[in-house]
Amino acid sequence: MRSATLPTLLTLTALLAACGGGGSGGTPPTPTPVPPAGSVCPQGVSSGPSAQAAPLPFQPDFTAGTVTADWTAPHVPGEVLILGPAAANLSAQSVSALAGVTVQEVVPGLKLAATPAGRDDAAFAASLHAAGLRVQPNYLYRAQALPNDPGVNAGLPISGTRVTQTYLNRIKAPAAWDFLTACGKTPQGVVTAVIDSGVDASHNDLTGRLLTPQTVTSGAATQDDARHGTGVTGIIGAATNNGVAVAGLTWGGTNMLSIRMLDAAGEGSTTQLVQALQRAMNAGAKVINLSLGFEGANPDTAVSSALTDAAKQAVVIAAAGNTPGVGLFFPASHPAVISVGAVGSTNGTLACYSAKPDASQTAVAGNFIVAPGGIDSRCGDKGGINDYTLTLMPGSGYGLMSGTSFAAPQVSGVAALVRAANSNLTADDTKKLILATVDRSAGLPLLDANAAVRAATR
Incomplete structure (x- = not known):
């Protein structure tokens, strides 16, 4: 039995609507394979991802650090x-x-x-x-998204309005795709683990993208009862350039690993997260996405040790949290993790729900990055329908989402592109490169996919 009340667990703003059909989201522009003037990709990496190196053994040091047990936390x-x-x-x-x-x-x-x-x-x-x-x-950990008004159950048709993936242009993904194509590469990623609520493995926009889904909880690995993991997976790995609805940041390849650790209520425990990280390591994941967490700087010694170990092999990305004014949630506050906040309708202003590092988290403030996470009208973030995040829904549907849960996988997708473009980069190299190439022109450290992949090939 789990506690019926979870007062400090993270709950994000989120899912606005589910709308079926194959073309509701439109098709992002196809990269044009025309090299820019001058030399590109001087390091001469081969086209497509290199063969995966042997996975590192999963050996967290559970003796490290001081155990600070908080028995008042969920x-x-x-x-x-x-x-x-x-x-x-x-x-x-x-x-x-x-x-x-x-x-x-x-x-x-x-x-x-x-x-x-x-x-x-x-x-x-x-x-x-x-x-x-x-x-x-x-x-206990919880998915960082919750239904947003009654439209989530009955479905909110978006008839008459063409909804597009505006976040792709805001993070300069099409320019990154063009650059990689000009280098003779397919814009696809390395093995990327999404530790979440599972995935609708039958979704028609994930055809050919999924490695065998795994689970460390009682729910089926190929189902997404919490309606969260499918959306996160789609942002990174929806099949692209196939004429179907939406585009994932990594175009193709069988390289998306869904590991279910959250149950139908969107909850999972320390033990399940440690086991999921072990599964990701054993599968050779080079990127790990964690769109989950809870309020608190870093109370979980077991998960902290596992994250330190996992970061030796994989770039670990976590959603910052959806409660402003309380600092980064955990595991986003872990020093080995890239923490991802959300911007709303403009690139220079945090979404009204987004967490960010507080004064006590100066040591990890440099790991903080932002990406479009969608708006939330409930807290005064006004914008249009295209200011939400369009992604996949269980049942081969599509929906409009918001929350740092959906900003984090944009960073994960770019990390996967970067490591595929240059297989010589370590996890730490990739983390530093992504953080060093952010676009600060609007004042916040906005993810810049184009600058990151270009830097990776120098």
Whole structure:
């Protein structure tokens, strides 16, 4: 059972409408393979992505850092996590505090203990801590989007209005595609993991794009009951230049890995996120998208250790959060992560719901970037229908979305293009390159796809 009330979990603004049909979104311009004047791609990388290097082993250091357990934060009741080397060979016989307690391994070095009946989680954890063990809650994470008014259920037809993917031009994606095509490359990405609520694997705009979907929760990997992961996946990897509805930032290739860790209510736990990161690493993912989180600077030691390890192989991108004035949510506040806020109808103003680094987060403020996330009229962000984010919906439909959940995958898509364009770039190289090439002309660090892919080929 999970707590019925989650007062501090992140809830983003979001899904405005679902509109079926194959052509509601229009087709973005096709890149023109005409090289610009002068030399391009001087490093001479081959066309198409290089073969994937062998995945790094998943070996988080659960002994790193100090465990700061917040038992007031939303967490799975009746469960306590045990971290570190003592957890590797843990037994009820060797730790009297665990006598009669059910303990199971999540991944090596991380164990899950069931709180004995009639005992409080925090008090049980305190007894384990007194016995010399590193312990923390099994925190709850939530997708960073929620339905926005009644149109989400009945569907909100957009008849008479041609809705386009305006965010593509705002982040200069067509120019990046043109440049890559001129270099003799198909604008496609490396293996990109979307850790979210699953994916509608039968969606007609994901044909040929998906690696075998995986799940670490009870829901089916090929379904998206929370109506979130399909939209996130579509922004990165909807099939492009196929005459069907919308375009993903990475054009083609079977390189999108959906890992379901959020259930039908859009919730997932620490253990599930650690397991999902392990799956992504094992699959050789070079980019990982996390459009999920909760309010709090960085209380989750287990996930923090796993993120540090994952960032050795993959560029990790996380949505900043949708509550302004409280700082970056976690995992966006992790130092190895690119945190992504949202701009609304203009590039120089944060969307009214978007989080950003606060005064206590100066150490990670340099990892903050923005991308169009859609507007939210409920907080006074006025704009037109094209100021929402058009993407995929379960049931081979299309919908208008808003939230930092849908800004983050734009950065993930560009990271995938960059690493495919130059396979010599490490995850850290790619992170630094994307942050260094942002467009600050309007005052905020706006994602610039064209500048990033050009920089990658120098």
